[in-house]
Amino acid sequence: MKELEIYILAGGKSSRMGSDKGLVKITGKPMIQYLIESIGTLPYPLRIIAHDPAYRQFDLKVIEDTIPEKGPLGGLLTALTNAKGNNVCLLSCDMPFLKTETLNALITQSRENYITVSRLKDRTLPFPGVYPESLISAVEEHVVNDKLKLQSFIQEKPHQFFALDERHKLSPIEFININTPTDIAQAATWLKKNH
Numbered sequence: 001m002k003e004l005e006i007y008i009l010a011g012g013k014s015s016r017m018g019s020d021k022g023l024v025k026i027t028g029k030p031m032i033q034y035l036i037e038s039i040g041t042l043p044y045p046l047r048i049i050a051h052d053p054a055y056r057q058f059d060l061k062v063i064e065d066t067i068p069e070k071g072p073l074g075g076l077l078t079a080l081t082n083a084k085g086n087n088v089c090l091l092s093c094d095m096p097f098l099k100t101e102t103l104n105a106l107i108t109q110s111r112e113n114y115i116t117v118s119r120l121k122d123r124t125l126p127f128p129g130v131y132p133e134s135l136i137s138a139v140e141e142h143v144v145n146d147k148l149k150l151q152s153f154i155q156e157k158p159h160q161f162f163a164l165d166e167r168h169k170l171s172p173i174e175f176i177n178i179n180t181p182t183d184i185a186q187a188a189t190w191l192k193k194n195h
């Protein structure tokens, strides 16, 4: 039977941050650790896809990309290859404040053979997203041929959008990407005010 495995992508270039962004600290804690501490409470295997061995400090399995430097779509290929027939949920290390309840609601709405992603202000967000195992050969074909735009890949394949229940309170910071040192400073200010 197909199950779900969660993979945090942390294998990008971090050119805007200037150093490996998942490991950059926000008020003393590596960005990715916020995500691990919340999402790690869900009953699914949790793994990191990264090339920096420093990610081993979090006591999770760290996997290197099957084909390096292919961006998030390459990360998806790595996740699907490792999941060996299971569906995968992809998270991004630069979205550290995603809440367990929000991700759980998205996972609950996922459907067999469909990609389930969010839509915010007319933009499709590839993370958090659930990607079915049936996509593996299509993903491989895209990666091998350097068709690396994950957004376009999603548009081409059967997909649905996660609908937030009106009872669910989405915190304004949950879907925020932290890409630059300025973003780190703003997130730290937000955390100090709200926690």
Ligand SMILES: Nc1nc2c(ncn2[C@@H]2O[C@H](COP(=O)(O)OP(=O)(O)OP(=O)(O)O)[C@@H](O)[C@H]2O)c(=O)[nH]1
Pocket (backbone or CB within 6 Å): 009, 010, 011, 012, 013, 014, 015, 016, 017, 049, 050, 065, 068, 069, 070, 071, 072, 074, 075, 091, 092, 093, 094, 179
């Ligand atoms: N495993 C893996 N993850 C990646 C790869 N490229 C990007 N990611 C991850 O995908 C998410 C979104 O990445 P981006 O912010 O678009 O790219 P980035 O290279 O990390 O950062 P910039 O160089 O500043 O654009 C982040 O969690 C990255 O760590 C890759 O080649 N492999």
